[in-house]
Amino acid sequence: MPATCHPSIASRGRPTTISSTxxxxxxxxxxxxxxxxxxxxxxxxxxxLLPGPLATLMLAEVGATVTKxxxxxxxxxxxxxxxxxxxxVAYQL
Numbered sequence: 679m680p681a682t683c684h685p686s687i688a689s690r691g692r693p694t695t696i697s698s699t700x701x702x703x704x705x706x707x708x709x710x711x712x713x714x715x716x717x718x719x720x721x722x723x724x725x726x727l728l729p730g731p732l733a734t735l736m737l738a739e740v741g742a743t744v745t746k747x748x749x750x751x752x753x754x755x756x757x758x759x760x761x762x763x764x765x766x767v768a769y770q771l
Contacts, residue, residue, distance in 0.1 A: 726753055
């Protein structure tokens, strides 16, 4: 028996029933392969917290030369808990 949605969801134009049949899984995203990043003269990373540095890490892994510029006092992730060796674990990822 299909489940019905809460009325507030149904009022948004979404389906009012939920199928119990699982959808097919989407194929996994392709793993990034080295590309033309070797021809880059360099990337300047001015980002902070997690999304920007993660994107920078991904570009570095495919061959980009990255220079990270931090605020005075360092990136905010260095201060977050938990810490290992005095530096935030999220920064060490």
